[in-house]
Amino acid sequence: MRDLSADLLEWYDRHARVMPWRVGPQDRKAGIKPDPYAVWLSEVMLQQTTVAAVRDYHRNFLSIWPTVQDLAAADDAAVMAAWAGLGYYARARNLLKCARTVVSDWGGAFPDTYEGLLTLPGVGPYTAAAVAAIAFDRAETVVDGNVERVMARMHDIHTPLPASKPQLTQLASDLTPNTRPGDYAQAVMDLGATICTPRSPACGICPWREPCKARAAGTAAMLPKKTPKKKTPTRFGIAYVAQREDGAWLLETRPETGLLGGMLGWPTTEWTDAPQADPPLIADWKTLSEEARHTFTHFHLRLSIQYARVATDAVPMRGDFVPASTFSPASLPTAMRKVFDLVDATLRDN
């Protein structure tokens, strides 16, 4: 019987996706080794995030903080601002914790084993395996959404996720080779991303079409099954945008934990079914005609917007005025940036 991993590696040699942070199969064969810092950074950014969305952020982070020592020495606010727009902001907080841990506890060198990597903040089973395999060429098994899908189809598993995850992990582990494990880890994910796709898998050109049980059974497109998720509710809130006569904006850093934790934003009410007015300072507030709409993972948000122009000696009850010269809407999470965009458009019209 043909070695499945060898078939996949042969396919990968011809079809590997090109990514800025990736050391491709040819370069790897030429002896070029990946930079563990760059690999770790890419894997954290790629958690639940598309390659297209990550590309610019990864380049920007590497240009500002070329080494883990640079990142460990960065200001928290600078890192959060650079992460703004990418989502799942706990990743950015853990990114900094992790960089500082690597410098303080590991002498500035990432641990090179699965077990060592797993101890780091923000590094779970997937990322530990990915960094161990890709950066250190260890025979660890990566199990992401792609691999779950490929395994469920290869073995025609109809048990829904997440209950089937242990079984899928075992099946993936059984296939992991000792030769070229770093390339193999990327190959199986590339296969899921480009051939064994969620909607219309390209089974006809799949290097694993012969052994695939779901292809034989005609069930590939309906796998993996997932337990249904409940529909997302809608919450409401009021955002307060105050601007001083000198142009400064009233912003506040949100609490470290919870939604948009540690990010900059406009003062708002609680987000509930029926929010109560809670302005951050006494002012002549005007209601904007349009509200900001944004959808998070588990609820829709509709923010009505209040705008006020205030005196330069105004003292807010919460938040801090940020000078117009240093304020950048790009440093806001998307929900907050939408609020700014609506205010900005309104001010331009008047």
Added chain:
DNA sequence: GAAGCGTGGCT
């Protein structure tokens, strides 16, 4: 095990 946690693209 389940819930909380972003965003943008695609169908």
Added chain:
DNA sequence: TAGCCAAGCTT
């Protein structure tokens, strides 16, 4: 368009 989906982790 409303939902699904993407190289998950933490609590």
